[in-house]
Amino acid sequence: MNEKLYTLITENDPSNELDIYLKSLPNVKQILETVYQVNNEHISLLMLAALHGHDAVVRTILSHATDMERVVELSGRVSNSNEALILFATALWCACDRRHYTVARTLIEVAKARIDNGPNDSILFDAVMEQRLDTVQFLVENKFIHIDRTRQTNIPYHNSLTISAVLGRTDIVLYLLDKGANIDLINEFDHQTALQYAAFFGNFDVVKLLCTAGASTNVKNLQQDTPLRLAYYKADFEIVDYLFDLTDEKLTFEELELMICLYLPPIKHFIRDQTLVSVLVRLLKRVLQMRKEKKCLKSIGEPIIAYNYQQECQTIEEFDQIQHDYDRVYLEVLLIQERVLTPMRKRSVFSSLSSYGNHLVKRGDFEFCLHLWEHTFYLYQSMGYETSLPCFLWVFCEMIIQRVSIPSELFLRICRLTLEPSQQTKNDSYVKNAVYFVALASQVLEQPNLTKMERQLIMQWVNSICQCQRTTTQEETLLHLCVNKQTYFDISYRPFKIRQVLKFPNLKTIQLLIVSGAHYIDLNAVEKVNGNTALHIVSQNDLDETIPIAEFLIGAGAHIDCLNKRNETPFDCATTLEMKCFLQSQEVPLRLKCICARHLANNQQLNYSFRWPLGTPLNTFIYLHGGIARDTI
Known part of the structure; x- marks a missing residue:
């Protein structure tokens, strides 16, 4: 970009000198369709004119464009009004960023600039992201967009209201509602409304605004989650507390119990969060009240040791006696979880039981933990899930370390x-x-x-x-x-x-x-890889107990002359002088049966397996005295 062009565009020369100058240039098409580097920006002539807000200059440039769409949709790298570099900026975005809405109107109405073509998404969505209410107003007031329009963009199937709810843009939400946005319009991607998004992303001011405007608090997404349930899962208990009064009349006690069960944090977080405890207590009381009104008692089993013989509360009066004991309240939810989630084969019940068991170990209540996890093991097994035992090993080891019987x-x-x-x-x-x-x-x-x-x-x-x-x-x-x-x-x-x-x-x-x-x-079983017996393996160790172990194995009947796949005896495998000396001291003249077995194993022309079938004692004896090495060759 030469200096004269730059000056004519940025100074908005009223003598229409730019038009004359462009007509004199033989390569005006190339000039208009080129992105130039100016300092640290990459910018076209039209983008430069849009940034400076010169509508007459913009119209002049457009009049010389032979491929108007290409000129208008060129994108570059431009500093926004906050001096941050923005990639893929177009002339329309430049005009809106600098609040030159007359230029923006010209680009849209005359040049047919694409509103869907912004740096990140559409110009509308980019304006919401950047908290630019003025740009949203410009697009809506001039009917350049349909306020409820959705399309599959980088942000699937959102409309102006839902994306504003996601980002917590309270002023934009208020404006859109005032302009008649469909407050309960459902996003086709995950079937959620603006209220559900606001609840999920923790935007309390937007939640209050939408509820005041009449948003449905009972709508459910594909996972059957209401706004209340979404807020509960995200542990935003300020929103939960607000929505509860608006929705509890429409919820059944089964839905409330399920909501309580599906989100239960580890107990170490639970006992530190007063807000969570108070909300949970309120929900549990509401369930009991609803059951009382419907005369529907819980179907609970006999008390078991796994839960320290505690049972679910059937009345509010029973619950009042435990509500200040956070540990007991947590246990109450565990009991509800098992009753509600086990028939549904939900794995979340197991993470809660595991968390509570860890808590019990930390406070030294080992037996309670073991009973609880034993019960958990059988729950896993009854559902056909893979079971695990190392957690029990850990508890027993903790008891031994702490000298607990x-x-x-x-x-x-x-x-x-x-x-x-x-x-x-x-x-x-x-x-x-x-x-x-x-x-x-x-x-x-x-x-x-x-x-x-x-x-x-x-x-x-x-x-x-x-x-x-x-x-x-x-x-x-x-x-x-x-x-x-x-x-x-x-x-x-x-x-x-x-x-x-x-x-x-x-x-x-x-x-x-x-x-x-x-x-x-x-004692003489061989493993698959090297054909080693237990005596072969222990001979290769250099730890303190290896010689006593070898001595015990030999005394119990382990053969000292067994050969592995490499034709090695335990003596041949020994890695320390002490072990070699010990094994040598245990050697006695080979018994006749051992000599015979080695001879039979080493005779390649003799198929001893034909005479003494596999699995017979004699076949096994020969196998251990060289047969395994012979079979490996």
Whole structure:
């Protein structure tokens, strides 16, 4: 852009010199359709004229445009009235930004400038975003837009009122309502009205304005959420309190209960928020009042230990006795949640129960937490959802760390969850959880106050676990996991706490497994990857308990001369001198059956599996003495 053009456009020369000058230029089309860099802005001649508000200059430029649409819709980078750089600014946007509405009218009426083409969205929506009531007034008063028009733009299916409600533009909402905007017009994208948007985005002044103007408080979106429910989910209890008086007569007590259930924050937030508590108390009382009026008592079950034998309140008088006990009020909502959400298979009930359990552990109420989470486990299972046990491990470890005695009966109740159907699917974490509980059992058995019967019951449970003969996807048995230090590092749920208590390799756990499940523990079982027995694995560790573990395994009947896929014995695998010396001290001249087994395994021409089928004792014996390495070749 040359200096003369710039001067003629910005100074608005009344002698019409610009028209004469443009006629003299051979490349006027190119000049008008070019975006020039001026300082840090990228701007066309028409945009420059619009910024300076010279209507005559704008008309002159338009008269020389051979492709008017292209000239008018050119966009660049322009500083707005607040000196912020705006990308994709058009001449129409420039005129509106500087409040040159005569120029804007010319661009729309003469040049057919597109109102839908703004930097971010339409000129209207951009004006709402920038809180430019004057631009909105210009577009509405001159009927350049339909006040209720919706279209699929960057902001799907919004109209001027809904986008103003979203952004909390109270003055624009007031103006649009005064001009007859449809207050209950529903957005086709998510079926919400301006009031629902205002409630969801927490714009209280807009909510009050819309309600005063007669907006429906009973309308529901696709998820069946009313404005009240949306505000409740967003934890905007000032709006909830305001809307409650306007909507509660139209709500059923079932809807109110569902609303209460679907939003319940963690208890640590609940007990700190006085507004939330007061709103919740009011809602709960309203439910009881509505039930009383309809003579419809709650259908509640017998009190159970999981909820500390508490039951839902049936009357306002009962609720009045607990309303100042925030912990009890929270428990009341948990009870309602289970009654209302469990038949609907809503997962939100579980997050609340988990949150409350964490709260109980924090205050040292371990048994209450364990009973609650045991109940939660069965809820998960009854709905067909995946169940989890590490949270129980954490609670027991916390009890051990804090030197709190673990009740054997409760411990067994939780341990037996490992035998539940939902824990029997092929899942490595489930097998490892069983090992972790056996490791815990070895510590619980050391409690001095246990009776002989309690000890027997714990060992019977361990026997049941062994009887299942579960393995991981790599065919690691419970014994493999007990001797492997990787089992320790696989603790991923609250590892800082649990790893303080559970250590692997673990001699006591191994002893408990073998003593309790002697008939079901195969000391010489091999895992899938390397063909290692438990003795092979423990030989590769350098931790304190490894030699006592190896000694115990050998004493229990583990073969010291078994060969893995690399044709290595435990001695060959040993990584420390101490372990090699120990294993060497345990070696005795090979028994004849071992020598024979190795000979048969090493004879490539002999198909021993044909004579002694897979799974027979002799086949297995040969397999452990070289057959596994032979099969790997």
